[in-house]
Amino acid sequence: MSLAIVHSRAQLGITAPPVAVEVHLGNGLPGLSMVGLPETAVRESKDRVRSALLTSRFEFPSRRITVNLAPADLPKYGGRFDLPIAVGILAASGQLPATMLDRFEFYGELALNGRLRGVRGILPSAQAAMRDGRAVILAAEDADEAALLIDAEVYAAERLLAVTAHLNGQQRLARAARTSPDATPADRLDLADVRGQQTAKRGLEIAAAGGHSVLLIGPPGTGKTMLASRLAGILPPLTDEEALETAAVHSVYDGWAASRGWRERPFRAPHHGASMAAVVGGGSHPRPGEISLAHHGVLFLDELPEFDRRVLESLREPVESGHIHISRAAQRISFPARFQLVAAMNPCPCGYLGDPAGRCRCSGEQVQRYRTRVSGPLLDRIDMHIQVPPVPHQLLRDTGGEEETSEQVQARVAAARGRQYRRQGALNRELRGGSLSDVCGLDADGQSLLDQAMGRLGLSARSYHRILRIARTIADLEARPTIASGHIAEAVGLRCLDRRMPNS
Ligand SMILES: Nc1ncnc2c1ncn2[C@@H]1O[C@H](COP(=O)(O)OP(=O)(O)OP(=O)(O)O)[C@@H](O)[C@H]1O
Ligand SMILES: [Mg+2]
Numbered sequence: 001m002s003l004a005i006v007h008s009r010a011q012l013g014i015t016a017p018p019v020a021v022e023v024h025l026g027n028g029l030p031g032l033s034m035v036g037l038p039e040t041a042v043r044e045s046k047d048r049v050r051s052a053l054l055t056s057r058f059e060f061p062s063r064r065i066t067v068n069l070a071p072a073d074l075p076k077y078g079g080r081f082d083l084p085i086a087v088g089i090l091a092a093s094g095q096l097p098a099t100m101l102d103r104f105e106f107y108g109e110l111a112l113n114g115r116l117r118g119v120r121g122i123l124p125s126a127q128a129a130m131r132d133g134r135a136v137i138l139a140a141e142d143a144d145e146a147a148l149l150i151d152a153e154v155y156a157a158e159r160l161l162a163v164t165a166h167l168n169g170q171q172r173l174a175r176a177a178r179t180s181p182d183a184t185p186a187d188r189l190d191l192a193d194v195r196g197q198q199t200a201k202r203g204l205e206i207a208a209a210g211g212h213s214v215l216l217i218g219p220p221g222t223g224k225t226m227l228a229s230r231l232a233g234i235l236p237p238l239t240d241e242e243a244l245e246t247a248a249v250h251s252v253y254d255g256w257a258a259s260r261g262w263r264e265r266p267f268r269a270p271h272h273g274a275s276m277a278a279v280v281g282g283g284s285h286p287r288p289g290e291i292s293l294a295h296h297g298v299l300f301l302d303e304l305p306e307f308d309r310r311v312l313e314s315l316r317e318p319v320e321s322g323h324i325h326i327s328r329a330a331q332r333i334s335f336p337a338r339f340q341l342v343a344a345m346n347p348c349p350c351g352y353l354g355d356p357a358g359r360c361r362c363s364g365e366q367v368q369r370y371r372t373r374v375s376g377p378l379l380d381r382i383d384m385h386i387q388v389p390p391v392p393h394q395l396l397r398d399t400g401g402e403e404e405t406s407e408q409v410q411a412r413v414a415a416a417r418g419r420q421y422r423r424q425g426a427l428n429r430e431l432r433g434g435s436l437s438d439v440c441g442l443d444a445d446g447q448s449l450l451d452q453a454m455g456r457l458g459l460s461a462r463s464y465h466r467i468l469r470i471a472r473t474i475a476d477l478e479a480r481p482t483i484a485s486g487h488i489a490e491a492v493g494l495r496c497l498d499r500r501m502p503n504s
Pocket of ligand 2: 224
């Protein structure tokens with residue numbers, strides 16, 4: 001036989017469209033040509049494959065070899081096609097039986113000595129292979145990642161020779177089994193480390209319970225960064241389905257790392273100098289950005305006004321829709337990005353606006369300019385604004401163990417989330433239009449308080465709906481079916497920017 005077809009997959013966003021690797025041996029001048037839109041790393045594959053075949057003591061056919069990666073209009077990146085190309089050449093030249101090839105998909109880069117190297121984006125590929133009813137053969141270093149899929153049939157090999165021995169029936173590869181990926185990292189940050197700040201902690205708990213986005217505002221050194229870094233720790237663990245979606249994003253970014261903990265909510269804190277591509281995603285072979293790596297977890301923007309305005313503006317789409325589209329010349333790629341946003345900022349450039357000792361030296365105009373950097377479309381989409389005032393010194397000195405732990409708060413958050421999912425199948429942050437009015441029933445006192453607040457503070461319709469959603473979450477934390485005036489009052493208090501900034 002002089003034609004072989006081997007199954008593999010490309011990687012496009014977090015999807016893995018099928019690619020048929022067709023290898024044909026013809027008469028003519030010996031050589032290898034590759035067609036089907038391969039980019040540089042794929043074109044270089046022929047040199048790696050040739051060396052790997054020779055060092056593994058196979059014969060490299062001195063025929064005219066054509067390798068076609070179909071469909072041709074799909075871009076192909078990286079070294080993942082080395083293994084399927086090598087297997088295709090062996091099958092087309094009769095050095096390997098072609099009968100079994102249909103049952104498998106192959107992914108892996110080859111070293112010149114025939115060793116197999118791992119590739120990015122294995123999880124979505126293995127998932128798609130499983131759906132198509134094929135087993136997967138890949139590099140040993142990718143085995144743990146593919147075996148996250150309990151039902152996938154995964155065989156991992158160290159070398160090309162181990163793959164051919166498996167296909168020959170000489171020596172079968174062992175099926176990769178899922179190692180227990182549930183370990184929680186020991187160095188988890190605990191809310192109990194933060195002294196005092198009861199109002200801010202309560203706000204964080206409400207935010208976690210309803211999935212609401214939060215902005216923490218306060219002078220330097222009051223614990224804003226500490227508090228925000230502990231938000232992921234009070235969210236309930238990921239469900240299997242969420243964990244799989246999150247792992248898929250990490251898989252195409254830089255490979256899934258077992259050390260991260262399977263059910264651990266991601267926490268991503270990009271630096272304010274980070275580029276648009278790093279935060280939102282992009283590049284010539286589009287990769288997910290921080291907002292997608294934070295999928296189902298927390299995105300923390302510390303020093304919010306220092307971020308590039310364009311970066312902040314580009315967050316509007318994902319904050320609303322839960323995913324991001326990246327357009328490239330030939331295609332439009334989408335990455336999931338359903339994160340919970342927490343941001344922190346000082347009230348003014350020096351940070352001490354409102355300080356009782358009068359340390360602030362900023363002019364009114366400087367303060368205004370500082371705030372307009374974040375005001376507008378993004379600020380309008382942040383659900384809660386919480387003030388984080390300085391902590392009394394004696395509180396920091398105390399070493400008593402009376403602060404609540406993350407575990408205790410997490411239990412209440414999980415219970416409140418459970419109520420929301422049972423009632424409306426989603427978190428309160430998702431409530432819109434009809435379902436918002438359906439589940440946000442107010443008692444008479446609550447309604448009159450809300451009307452008063454609207455009149456007195458001159459709130460927008462957007463603020464009105466946000467206050468309702470937050471009040472609903474507060475009522476859920478207390479397992480109350482209707483929203484009472486106390487819930488409304490607390491919700492209004494959690495939007496301090498609807499009033500004026502502190503002491504401005
Ligand atoms: N409430 C607190 N309980 C315990 N330690 C605190 C508290 N607030 C501040 N600290 C201490 O002060 C340090 C600085 O806190 P953190 O970085 O969270 O402040 P910040 O509000 O983010 O300040 P900045 O505005 O300068 O970023 C912490 O590392 C911690 O040691
Ligand atoms: Mg800070």
